[in-house]
Amino acid sequence: MDYRVLGLSVLFGFTDGCILFLVSIGLSLCFGLMRIISLDQCGYYALGAYITYNFSLLTGNFWIALIISSMFIAILGLIVEYIIFKNVYAKPLTFTMIISFGTLLLITGIIKYIWGLNPLPVDIPLKGSLFMFGVEISIYRLFVVVITFLIYSLLYFFLEKTIVGKAIRASIEDIEEVQALGINGYQLFTITFVISCVLSGLGGALKAPLIMVQPYMGYEVLLYMFITAVLGGLGSLKGTMLAAIIIGVTMSIGSVVWAPSTIVVPFVAFIVVLLIKPTGLFGSKLLKR
Amino acid sequence: MNNIIKYYWQPIIIVILLIVAHFFIPLSFLIEVMLFSIFVMGCNFLLGYGGLLSFGQPLYLGVGLYATALYLTYIGQNPIVGIVMGIFVGLLFGFIIGSIIVHLRSDYFALANAALNVIGFFMIHDILADITNGLDGLWFLTRITPISILSLSIDLSNMYHFFIFTIIIFFMVLILTSYIMKSVFGSICLACINNEDKVRFLGYSVFKVKLIAFIYATLLSALAGSMYAISFGFVCPTMMGQEKAGEIVATTLLGGVGTLLGPIIGSIIIVATKDLASNIIEHWEVLMGILLILVVLKGERGIVGIVNDLYKIEILRKFKNNKGD
Secondary structure: OOHHHHHHHHHHHHHHHHHHHHHHHHHHHHHHHHOOOOOOHHHHHHHHHHHHHHHHHHHOOHHHHHHHHHHHHHHHHHHHHHHOHHHOOOOOHHHHHHHHHHHHHHHHHHHHHHHOOOOEOOOOOOOOEEEEOOEEEEHHHHHHHHHHHHHHHHHHHHHHOOHHHHHHHHHHHOHHHHHHOOOOHHHHHHHHHHHHHHHHHHHHHHHHHHOOEOOOHHHHHHHHHHHHHHHHOOOOHHHHHHHHHHHHHHHHHHHHHOOOHHHHHHHHHHHHHHHHOOOOOOOOHHHOO | OHHHHHHHHHHHHHHHHHHHHOOOOOHHHHHHHHHHHHHHHHHHHHHHHOOOOOOOHHHHHHHHHHHHHHHHHHHOOOHHHHHHHHHHHHHHHHHHHHHHHOOOOHHHHHHHHHHHHHHHHHHHHHHOHHHHOHHHOEEOHHHOOOEEEOOEEEOOOOHHHHHHHHHHHHHHHHHHHHHHHHOHHHHHHHHHHHOHHHHHHOOOOHHHHHHHHHHHHHHHHHHHHHHHHHHHOEEOHHHHOHHHHHHHHHHHHHHOOOOOOHHHHHHHHHHHHHHHOHHHHHHHHHHHHHHHHHHHHHOOOHHHHHHHHHHHHHHHHHHHHHHHO
């Protein structure tokens, strides 16, 4: 195989992996902290892309649209958490899964109602390209990678250094202890949920210029998101990042070698991982319940 | 005789109602309701008696669809053998897949099923396209020949004959399901959901119990698939698409998880909504989403569960009133 094709596919995989990370970290944190399987993160992903589309048409500036869509998703996340998820925190996993799946369907339906079925294009904000290692690389893709790593470091800093982050990390291991210390657990839940939603929405918004925006984009990413979160270990930041990049690059290289493998390989890998090591790469042993 | 009526009054009443109803309601609607009920019953049994939620039920429908379709297209012409084929392949498939994935935790299980469904769809759509014709599907309506049982000629491509045949199958499925639900095995299934450790302590293997529950659910789905295949006379991969999974779960929850009547009531509501309000089909997802959220938030036991609760409250009140006197 030509090394240029290989290099290009690695870069493409890296970008895809970065966006996958942004979506699946929400699921991972939500499960780690609140014990809910938040499948509706994909819904915010699709919605983020659509709102970015609208506001980039309206304002003519992609970056403003990015910020507005993040704010929009944050408010939506707050509402959804208040109306729906507050009521299911103590219930079995099955129920949270069903209700979040219902939310995902609802969001997909609303998107179809408002924007219709036709795929919509979003302009690429950074048009130029760089020559690196003899390959032509679009600056926007590099930018996606950079911004993801920036978010990763911010998130890392937030979870490791700030007091709220420490409380969240402590509650991932043992929520009762944290509440016994006098920290309001439900407030932590809300904060985590909103952060997850914003990150998912940001993932969608960043993905929007790379593809055509269509209503089922959230539904399509659902399984990849879950695979990434499981492979990385639910509740682990480092693991999710690594898993997202592994999956992104594998899919990208696989599609060069044999086109249909893009669809099947991640799912086969998912089932193999589940059977061999259900806690994932960096999953905490305490999480196995 | 008394015992039979006492234990199986529900299936008998349902079948009598169906026979009465076919004078007023179009046959195609009743057939659709019955087939969809059998399919939903699989999911219902899996969730209510196995404690396992699956977002990949359409895969097991597809197993039945394609087992029957491939038999009728390439090998034989007898639809009964086709259905037996579907059941048998479903059984085998359930055993193989079940023994691999049934020990997973509930969320992993649900999504593993979804992943398997995508793989299965892809297999039929692309890899086995030489045999399955890919997206064009298999057409075999003309190959379904009349069969004769006890000097009665039954032509399953005739709608009236197919209706009677479906009623017989439906009755058998109902009897079998209600027998399993009331048997010792059913009780152990319920015990497994509540406390796996205690069941293990009693000397039962939780894995085997869940596996059998899964196999039975798969078998029901595959049976529904076979019947669908014969009813339509053709199959195509979109019938087993993963996006249909939400509808199945919603129907199960709407009717009432772990009840015999739940899937039937759920199916009647869903199929009727589809038929009567065809202009809302476009916004099907919104309806399903709201339904799922409402059912989980307000009445997680579904329609049958709520009615049962009301009935029990009524009895309790009467009992208390009598005591007061």
